Amino acid sequence: MEMYKLTSKTKLVFLILCTIILYNSNPLADEKKNLPDGSRLIGTMGLLTFVVVPESKKTSIEFHRQVISAVCTPKKTCFLRVYTNSKKAPEKIPLDDRILSEPTMMFQRSAKHRSEVTQWSCRLKMSLKSCF
Numbered sequence: 001m002e003m004y005k006l007t008s009k010t011k012l013v014f015l016i017l018c019t020i021i022l023y024n025s026n027p028l029a030d031e032k033k034n035l036p037d038g039s040r041l042i043g044t045m046g047l048l049t050f051v052v053v054p055e056s057k058k059t060s061i062e063f064h065r066q067v068i069s070a071v072c073t074p075k076k077t078c079f080l081r082v083y084t085n086s087k088k089a090p091e092k093i094p095l096d097d098r099i100l101s102e103p104t105m106m107f108q109r110s111a112k113h114r115s116e117v118t119q120w121s122c123r124l125k126m127s128l129k130s131c132f
Contacts, residue, residue: 034070036063043093047077050095052085058104059124068107068118080107106132 035041038054049071057063064082072078082105089096103121110116122131 036066036070039063039067040091041071042091042095042099045093047079049078049080050093051080051082052091052099053082053104055084055086058084059126064105064107064118072107072109075111076109077111078107078109080105082107103132 035051036053036057038057040052042050042052044050051067051071053063053067067082068078068080071080081103083095083099084102084104085091085099086102087098089098091099102123104124105121106117106119108117119130119132120126120128124131
């Protein structure tokens with residue numbers, strides 16, 4: 001059996017193509033560009049998407065709606081968790097406990113059950129129907 005020898009040029013072309021394919025296959029690549037100013041996509045774990053918003057926007061319902069619109073495709077299932085990061089913890093998965101202690105909002109949309117739920121963190125002391 002004869003082995004094929006790859007030239008360094010062929011290896012470079014292969015590496016570039018793989019990089020392009022991987023970047024373009026990232027379902028979150030576009031959302032990163034569309035997030036409202038100051039908010040950052042941390043990443044995903046399974047179906048959950050995690051976003052950090054600026055401390056100054058933690059109680060802004062309109063700002064959070066913009067985050068939902070940027071991250072969640074209309075009429076598709078979406079599970080979103082939003083936090084602040086006042087302690088400047090590293091923003092990566094798994095989430096640092098300092099970020100987990102600063103939730104602002106949970107958004108869940110089920111395409112299967114045709115339902116949407118938005119809940120705000122009780123720590124924000126917003127006068128809303130329910131909080132977590």
